[in-house]
Amino acid sequence: MENEANNLISIRDLKVHFPLARSAWFGGSQSIVKAVDGASLDIRAGETLGLVGESGCGKSTLGRAILRLIEPTSGQVLFRGHDLASLSNRAMREHRRHLQIIFQDPYASLNPRMTVGQIVGEPIETFRLAGGEAKKKRVQELLEMVGLSARFLKRYPHEFSGGQRQRIGIARALAVDPDFIVADEPISALDVSIQAQIMNLLDRLRREKNLTYLFISHDLRAVQHVSDRVAVMYLGKIVELAEAKSIYAQPLMPYTKALISAVPVPDPKVEARRRRIVLEGDVPSPINPPRGCRFHTRCPYAIESCSDVEPALVQIKPNHFAACIRISPEQPDIERVAPGDAPGLRAFSVASIA
Amino acid sequence: MRTSANGNLLEVKDLRTYFETEDGVVKAVDGVSFEVRQGETLGIVGESGSGKSVANLSLMRLIPEPPGKIVSGSIAFRGRDILKLSPREVRAIRGQQIAMIFQDPMTSLNPFMRISRQLMEVTQLHLGHSKQQAREHAIRMLEVVGIPDAEARLESYPHEFSGGMRQRVMIAMALSCQPELLIADEPTTALDVTIQAQILELIKRLKGETGASVILVTHDLGVVAGMTDHIIVMYAGKVFEQAPTSELFEQPGNPYTRGLLRSVPDPAAEQGKLYQIPGQPPDLARLPSGCPFAPRCERVQEICRREFPPFVQLTSEHYSLCHFADEVYAESQRAA
Numbered sequence: 001m002e003n004e005a006n007n008l009i010s011i012r013d014l015k016v017h018f019p020l021a022r023s024a025w026f027g028g029s030q031s032i033v034k035a036v037d038g039a040s041l042d043i044r045a046g047e048t049l050g051l052v053g054e055s056g057c058g059k060s061t062l063g064r065a066i067l068r069l070i071e072p073t074s075g076q077v078l079f080r081g082h083d084l085a086s087l088s089n090r091a092m093r094e095h096r097r098h099l100q101i102i103f104q105d106p107y108a109s110l111n112p113r114m115t116v117g118q119i120v121g122e123p124i125e126t127f128r129l130a131g132g133e134a135k136k137k138r139v140q141e142l143l144e145m146v147g148l149s150a151r152f153l154k155r156y157p158h159e160f161s162g163g164q165r166q167r168i169g170i171a172r173a174l175a176v177d178p179d180f181i182v183a184d185e186p187i188s189a190l191d192v193s194i195q196a197q198i199m200n201l202l203d204r205l206r207r208e209k210n211l212t213y214l215f216i217s218h219d220l221r222a223v224q225h226v227s228d229r230v231a232v233m234y235l236g237k238i239v240e241l242a243e244a245k246s247i248y249a250q251p252l253m254p255y256t257k258a259l260i261s262a263v264p265v266p267d268p269k270v271e272a273r274r275r276r277i278v279l280e281g282d283v284p285s286p287i288n289p290p291r292g293c294r295f296h297t298r299c300p301y302a303i304e305s306c307s308d309v310e311p312a313l314v315q316i317k318p319n320h321f322a323a324c325i326r327i328s329p330e331q332p333d334i335e336r337v338a339p340g341d342a343p344g345l346r347a348f349s350v351a352s353i354a
Numbered sequence: 355m356r357t358s359a360n361g362n363l364l365e366v367k368d369l370r371t372y373f374e375t376e377d378g379v380v381k382a383v384d385g386v387s388f389e390v391r392q393g394e395t396l397g398i399v400g401e402s403g404s405g406k407s408v409a410n411l412s413l414m415r416l417i418p419e420p421p422g423k424i425v426s427g428s429i430a431f432r433g434r435d436i437l438k439l440s441p442r443e444v445r446a447i448r449g450q451q452i453a454m455i456f457q458d459p460m461t462s463l464n465p466f467m468r469i470s471r472q473l474m475e476v477t478q479l480h481l482g483h484s485k486q487q488a489r490e491h492a493i494r495m496l497e498v499v500g501i502p503d504a505e506a507r508l509e510s511y512p513h514e515f516s517g518g519m520r521q522r523v524m525i526a527m528a529l530s531c532q533p534e535l536l537i538a539d540e541p542t543t544a545l546d547v548t549i550q551a552q553i554l555e556l557i558k559r560l561k562g563e564t565g566a567s568v569i570l571v572t573h574d575l576g577v578v579a580g581m582t583d584h585i586i587v588m589y590a591g592k593v594f595e596q597a598p599t600s601e602l603f604e605q606p607g608n609p610y611t612r613g614l615l616r617s618v619p620d621p622a623a624e625q626g627k628l629y630q631i632p633g634q635p636p637d638l639a640r641l642p643s644g645c646p647f648a649p650r651c652e653r654v655q656e657i658c659r660r661e662f663p664p665f666v667q668l669t670s671e672h673y674s675l676c677h678f679a680d681e682v683y684a685e686s687q688r689a690a
Contacts, residue, residue, distance in 0.1 A: 264576030271580030
């Protein structure tokens with residue numbers, strides 16, 4: 001797709017399918033949840049790539065499949081040229097040192113029976129990076145790095161607030177000196193005033209430690225703030241990819257447009273003037289995703305062929321990719337194409353809010 | 355419709371709701387006063403532990419007692435003090451004149467009952483509908499909130515709906531008796547942003563059609579910006595700032611409000627370090643003496659740690675709980 005040498009991680013046609021229990025009646029056919037269904041993405045060394053999408057779009061599954069915390073069904077995950085998806089479990093364990101994850105729920109992801117010192121020290125032991133005094137010193141250093149006092153070493157997770165627990169999770173991820181971190185909704189469970197603290201901390205650590213992030217979130221404001229580039233996911237597919245600035249200033253694909261227009265802006269004057277694209281209905285089930293473009297069932301611009309042709313992610317503008325057959329480099333503006341005429345589609349309202 | 359002489363549908367005065375805990379008395383709501391005018395939307399903004407939800411549960415007399423207790427204050431709804439009513443009288447108001455929707459619809463929908471029965475029960479109880487009337491009304495309400503194929507969906511169970519649709523069912527139930535006041539406590543927090551936009555639109559539309567007043571409780575400053583007429587900002591059980599919505603955003607008079615506004619990423623601004631309020635949300639069982647925000651405040655002075663701040667009036671409708679409210683207000687004006 002682009003200059004390969006800069007890519008720390010390259011995902012190629014990744015699929016993660018979950019089989020559901022076979023229905024007992026009528027010898028029912030096997031249902032499959034296609035959580036990630038042919039996603040390709042490059043993550044450049046040193047960047048923060050934001051991954052946004054609504055619940056159930058597969059963004060968390062994609063993040064976990066990169067680290068093989070969930071086994072991919074097919075496709076490749078190249079890390080510095082090695083295909084992680086084809087490594088043996090033992091070889092993968094060695095690689096995990098370079099690839100870490102921070103979870104959404106700082107309450108559930110820390111063992112309540114371990115002290116902070118044990119939690120942060122465990123990965124150091126697992127990878128035999130240090131022992132004895134050196135280990136203790138390293139743990140203290142890590143705690144201070146994330147803004148926690150070293151005197152917290154002997155305390156248990158329940159003695160901390162949500163934001164502090166998230167800092168412990170970050171210290172644990174950093175303990176092995178990783179290159180790449182999947183941050184899976186790292187601020188969603190936190191209070192507004194704490195979200196800014198954690199975003200700033202992650203950004204500072206990225207610069208200091210030369211880290212690369214995949215920042216997964218449904219919070220578009222946060223993603224825009226922390227990311228260099230942003231990928232938008234819908235029902236298991238990447239549907240748009242661009243630099244953070246251009247994706248927010250000029251989203252191309254109708255779904256991205258709707259998503260960005262739906263984010264409430266903390267400014268009453270902007271809110272009063274703004275035109276909001278209100279999508280009808282819910283995200284369809286990933287068990288039987290719609291044929292063709294998966295967004296066609298909710299898209300105001302869908303035409304008949306949208307339900308047939310599966311759109312590829314193509315470059316519409318420089319460094320700006322979108323998967324939509326109704327736009328092209330010659331005609332990048334969806335609002336200039338005729339509205340949808342596909343028969344059988346539900347009526348859509350593009351409500352303007354006065 | 356009767357309201358008090360000054361046009362207020364609801365007047366809360368000096369409300370105090372305390373909880374007995376192992377750590378001592380937690381003053382979850384501690385001297386909160388506000389009004390809701392006929393037909394207006396009031397936003398209540400706060401972080402966890404600010405007391406915003408406890409304040410609203412107090413309005414409906416839904417505080418579990420013990421450990422909780424409404425210690426003092428008055429809640430005048432159309433001129434009658436809810437705190438002085440018998441449980442029976444409160445039940446008559448609850449659901450009929452004041453309705454509530456929550457963050458998680460499953461807290462107010464019974465998972466074992468078809469939604470037909472849950473919706474019909476409300477109007478049979480409060481409006482004396484016959485079964486047939488209640489059924490027709492239930493179908494109409496589902497149509498009003500935009501549930502496709504309402505008649506068929508009426509016989510579904512709550513789990514057969516998606517999160518956004520369940521929230522619509524709850525709104526249909528809350529609005530069944532045309533309440534005069536709708537309390538929406540984080541109604542869209544669990545929802546995706548496209549669904550959030552649908553639900554907020556719906557609340558706005560229904561409010562316009564029925565003329566109801568709304569209290570919208572949220573931590574999201576974006577949500578209150580587009581939905582409310584007035585806002586109160588709560589912290590540590592107190593009202594820290596109270597103002598008309600546009601004024602609060604343009605010219606905050608409290609360092610906490612200003613910090614909150616600045617710590618939200620602004621899509622128009624450059625990337626870089628985000629403003630952050632230092633420290634943790636307060637532990638209500640261990641509040642510092644003086645101003646509860648003092649340990650986190652960027653402009654804290656000696657007096658803030660010693661004395662509780664005054665509630666300073668800045669303009670006719672704008673108040674701020676701060677020793678330096680006038681200065682903060684003037685600074686915000688210069689910055690704007």
